[in-house]
Amino acid sequence: MTSPGETTTEPEDRAVTPATAAPLESDATGPADHTRSARGLSTATAVSFGLRLLGLVVGMATTSVLARYLNPEGYGVFALALTLGTAAAQVADMGTTITVSSRIAREKAAAGRILSTGLVIRTSVALIATVGLLAAAAGGLFGESSPVVSVVAIATPLSAAAILTAGATARFRPEVSSVLALVQGVLWLIAVVVIARTGGDVVLLAWFFVAVVTLQTCVGVAINRRLVPLGRPSFAEAGRIFALSWPLAISSLAVMAYYRLGSVILFHLQGAAEVGYYSAAYKFLDVAQLGPAMLVAPLLPIVATSLTMDAHRRNLIFSLATRTGVVIGVGTAVLLIALAPALVAYLYGEDFGPAVTPLILLAVAFVGVTLGYVGTTICSALGVVRPIAVLTVSVAVVNLAAQFWACARWGATGAAAVAAGTEFVIGVATCLLAARTMTARLPVRQMASVLVAGAATILVLWLVRLPWQVEAVSAAGLFGGAVLLSRAITTADLRRVLSRKAL
Template sequence: MSASIQVLVRVACALAGVVVAAILSRHLGDAGFGYFSTALAIIAIAVALGDLGLNSTAMSRMAAHPRARSETLGALLTAQALLLSVALAPSLAAVWLVLPPGEPRVAGALICLTIPFSLSSAYSAAAQSQLRILVVTVLTALGSAVWLALVIALAASGASLAWVATAFLASSVALAAITVLVCRRHCRPVWAGAGRRAGSLLRAAAPLGFSAVLTTLYYRLDGILLLHIGGAAAAGHYSAAYRFLDTLQILPATLFGVLLPIVSQRIAAGQPIQQLFGLSLRLSAAISLPIAAVGAFVAPETMTLIYSSEFREGARPLAVLLFSFPMIFLGYISSGLLIAAGRRRPLWVVSLIALLASLPVVWILIAAHGATGAALGTVLVEVFVGCTLLAIAARHLALRLPWGGLLRIGVACLVAVFPLALYRPDRLGGLLALVVLAAVIYLACLVLSGAVTRQDLEVLSSRRVVLDA
């Protein structure tokens, strides 16, 4: 399967997630959507604890040693089963402590019961190690499509929060069963000696997994704190706004997936990566800066159009959150460079510092400013993580930042959004026309200033050019 089709499927799944959030927010209201989103944040932390970097590490081993693939799969399932079992009880306790009595707690408990079924991701990792990308892509698309169809049916029938959670559990169980049935045809686990190999796998995965868990914690804890301090409605507004940021992360994740193997190959071969590094930074700035700036201007209309007028209060958190998007790009690029260079320790050290430092700051910001304070806390964390990792990666690999290109991109962005700052039409059609005008001005400024060149476009369209650069 071509990379372009994979990207299109991932984008389609992300957009389906936005549609699901829009339907559920209108159906459940801001409070109900806040409870549902908080439960999802809790299981996201639990699943990160259950994975602990095991899938990525095992996938690498299975690809490198295909004859031991079945043994590695058995070890992966053993290790994940242990971790997920340990994570289930604290998750249920968190639901009991955070969510109010009655239907919200019942719904939260039902959602937490999906945690053990994430064990099926081990079979997906085995399929990916065999380069069966079509299988994994189809399963991902199937999961998104089934959940979207269920949400549409639930909203049409007026289902309660508990029934929505029940449907979420049922769809998770069904998808896990299908994943196991499909992937077991290509790889079956070997259980003999699985415990010993699981220990080895855990030790190898620990540095990367610890970083992933810490990252998930500082990503998700603000929503849980907001529910506790600001109430369900504020949590619902923030979760709706955050959904856009989650969807946008498909862009840096795609860039990360393309660049990591190329950078790894060039570093292993002792070849320079300065040109590729500069292109990556300029590309990330060229994409993320206008999205953040224009998105902040149209945040009120976006929240009302996608969700409803009930969620218009989420416009300010969305506008603030979007300014973390350029820093998220930096984080992805810097993480890729450090992983390729074999420097994984800075990832979890920086993540740990970010988590410990952000908790009191985010608590104070939420207490003072509610959902907007939570969004500001996210921006501060991303600025620290992105800039710190970039500085470490650049110093370790002796890389220079492309200040001239970044400055030209920043100026082009300011020129493009200037019309939006001067005039704001009352009607949506006029606002859309102004956004299109800003996009045209921005692209023209990029080309005329030399911030984006023909050579850059050739690099983007051809992996071979990157390898030969």
């Protein structure tokens, strides 16, 4: 589970896209915004989603070229380096991005000062993380991936610029993150194609990676100058950010442990090829996070100001968010399970056949991932982060113990099974915490009906074997029809998000 609002150092970005919602008033740091209706929010989110889908296509094309060029073992070596670089960026964030975004949403006049202070904090920690990665790589801790890790680590401080998306999130500007994701995706595709055609090795590929991250960071800084101009950093502001973000920092370390270190454990126990299979399967889970990312993007600033709403409106927002989340999670899982063999064969080739079973298990994990996005975003936006920290640390300890056991016995399949169990626990627990935080009711009946619809759809597809093209259409039709019949999503919900009134 990635943190909402975070841009990773990996060119195929999985950052949460800030979608447009009710914009803020004019202030000293930026141009005036005007209140948008629910229809405006939905339209802007749809446009941003389209840009993200285009970036997704570019990203998957890049992954296909990269995997076929490097083969499972080489792909595993490079994927491990990117995993470690991304983990370092997550640790460097320390919950700063979501804290800064929530504060900007509530304290508009101080936006520039808050954002610049957050940038200084994250840059400082990113430099420390870089030194740690370089030292570990110099000591040969990552085996044959160590030289690649040394190069990728150079890009870690540049990840600090990802915090600039916090201003975009608070100001409901979807085009910022969408454009950045598309730019970096295209640049990375060009880099990978050049390396594949010239026969460059994996270390040269890592240097191209650093170049792409550098260019993407420059574009992001230039765009942000017109959105939320940076102010003077403040020690007092840093204290306020730390006071709110330290539980999120602990939580980030725990999330990194159960989300990223599985690949490191798998590498040491089973070798690079198994990491290649696992990373190939996990890539689908990464890109699928586009769905929940688009969902929670407008949710963050809305929830950050929800304490002024009446109980009925808070319950409506919470119910719609959780019901939509479970539909996105289960629907995506159904499609991934139905298409797993075809997706792996088409994108990676026959050499990656062992990645099919891990992909099916990770598809199940995606249901928990989506619910975790919703629950964590709501709790973090309202500052209820200590329970999240306790939960993630506890789960991380169990996860790591289970990873050593499962990876040693079943390789990539075992790692995927542990991930599925972990994400389910995190998803359910965070949604329960979010319900208590917003004093709202969890729509258990509707959510359960969606899970039943998904299981029934998979069972039908398993009993009736069809060509993958027909199976994809059948999966979408059967699941969509079951959701409508269960009334998990109703016409009243559609009217609400398309109305000319505020959500």
